[in-house]
Amino acid sequence: MDERDWHILKVLYQKKNITKTAQSLYISQPSLTKRIQQIEKEFNLKIVERGTRGVQFTPQGEYLANCADEMLIRLRQIKETAFNMGQEISGTLRLGVSNYITLHKLPGLLKIFREQFPKVDFNVTTGWSKEILNLIYNEEVHVGIVRGDYQWSESRHHLFEETICIASKEKIDIQDLPSLPRIDYGTDALLKSMIDNWWRRNFSRPPLVGMEVDKGDTCKEMVRNGLGYGILPSVLLEKDQNLYQINLKDEQGDTLIRDTWMLYHEKTLELKLVNEFVQFVKSVDFMRDI
Template identity: 65%
Template sequence: MNERDWLILKTLYEKKNITKTAESLYVSQPSITKRIQQIEQEYGRTLVVRGTKGVQFTPEGEYLAKCADEMLERLYHIKDQVLNIGLEVSGTLRLGVSNYITRHKLPLLLKLFGERFPKVNYKVSTGWSRDVFNLAYNQEVHVGIVRGDYNWSGPKHLLFEEKLCVVSKEYVGLHELPFMPRIEYETDNLLKTTIDNWWTGTFSQPPLLGMEVDKADTCKEMVLNGLGYGILPSVLIENHDDLYLINLEDESGNPLVRRTWLLYREETLQSKAANEFVQFVRTIDFKNSL
């Protein structure tokens, strides 16, 4: 079995679905099915069966799937060690990055880093900050970039912080919010909890939900068109002087902020590519230069 086989087993065990596994690994469903069959032939055992609830693993298959994390980590470590033997910074840098940073910051960041270290390749995993945190915690990526204050025991570096604010096209008084249509959007649980706690500590009635959208960028566009107000991180609306803002504050009058962090482990720095990336990110003005 090679690295790809272990990754297929790991992902299929997590997703319990051939289609979702294929989408996650950017391969076709028949390719996944064929490779599973080849692995089964190699071991002479049935590893997975399809049922009404999706893919189910046999005891043999479950054992191999649980070995996948250890095997992949070992393979990644071997690659890093081999690539570090030479003087050049090269190899694959595995990054976990939150959705917003991926869309708005990461392309230019990798362009600038790539100009300095052109032989580094990238494997980028994106998602909600909680998902990225888990990738970094399980050492599936060298470095994670998350938005929010997660309980991380390893080294971390503050990239920037932003205020949370009520955003509207027309002036709205704070006392009017419960009676105005609010545009809700999908976000990670940490930010949602912060906003919900602020609301319940400020008002006695629930918000009037006028619309639900997929992400904060969409919410901003709806606000720009006067369809309601949103509660957004300030970084999304810094270039919109035509919008009205009310900064959220806690019970002591301190502004509520959302911080963006670079997370990694000390052993990560054994990889030259990861070490150079961490040092590079620490030297730039992440908020204003990207």
């Protein structure tokens, strides 16, 4: 079996459907069926059976499917180690990056890095910080960039900090917030918890949510148009100094801060490509250079 076969088993086990698996892998159903038959012939056992509810894995097939992640990781490590033996920095850098960083910081960061190392390719996965933490923990990516102070026992590097602000088009009094329309948005669990805890410490009734949008950038646009106030990270408001802003504070009167971190396993620095990228990121001022 080669890498493609293990990937087929992994996706088929997830989808439990030949049609959906073929579509996901961009191959025809006959080609997929033939490949599965070849895998069965190689192992001399039945892997899957078709039923009224789609594909059902045999116990032996389920065992092989459960081995797929391990085998794919091992094959990837072999390739990376082989690349690492060369003198030139090349290969594919796998990154897991939070949504905000992907949109606002990552393009410029990768552009500068590729100018230095033109033979490097990038495989980038984006999502909420908690999702990225899981990717780096399971070694599905080389380096993760997350926002918030998640527990992480391996290597980390602080990139920047930001305050959490109440933002509005016109000046408002913080005590009036419960009666003013608030614009909520999708965000990671840590930031939501930070905002919710701050609210409970200061008010005895829930916010008047007038609108729920997909992300912080959309919330900011609604605020700019006077449709309500938002509670946003300060980095989203850097170019909107005309908006009225109030920093959230804790019980001691200190401004609430959220940090952004680069996370990685120390052993991955043995790969020249990863080591170069980590050292490069450490040299960058995220608030000025990018």
